[in-house]
Amino acid sequence: MLRLDTDLLKERAAAKGDMTHEEIARRAGIDRSTVTRLFAGTVPSLVNTTALAWAYEIALDDLVPKANAPAGIKVEVSA
Numbered sequence: 001m002l003r004l005d006t007d008l009l010k011e012r013a014a015a016k017g018d019m020t021h022e023e024i025a026r027r028a029g030i031d032r033s034t035v036t037r038l039f040a041g042t043v044p045s046l047v048n049t050t051a052l053a054w055a056y057e058i059a060l061d062d063l064v065p066k067a068n069a070p071a072g073i074k075v076e077v078s079a
Contacts, residue, residue, distance in 0.1 A: 004049065005065055006039050012056035028055040 013024050021039065025032040028051040038044050038052075044064070053063050 002043055002064055003041060004038055004044050004052070005063055008058060008062060009052060009056065012058055016056065024052075024055075028052045 009024070013019070013027075016027065018024050018027055021035040022032045025035045028035075028048075030048050030051050034048055038048065044052075049060065049064060052058070053060050
């Protein structure tokens, strides 16, 4: 199942002074409860993932690493 790299997100959020789910949600423009669910392991939507990536200047590939892809799913990157 796809998961966010919450360690990376926490690190980038802390660098901007955002230490709580409320602060992360406010900067990304999403609900606090959504942030809480994402940190608990809920599968992220593209909209929420993109909002977090833009808010903290994280590449989508870094925020949702390929190592977290579901078994049996082939992930390819074309140049």
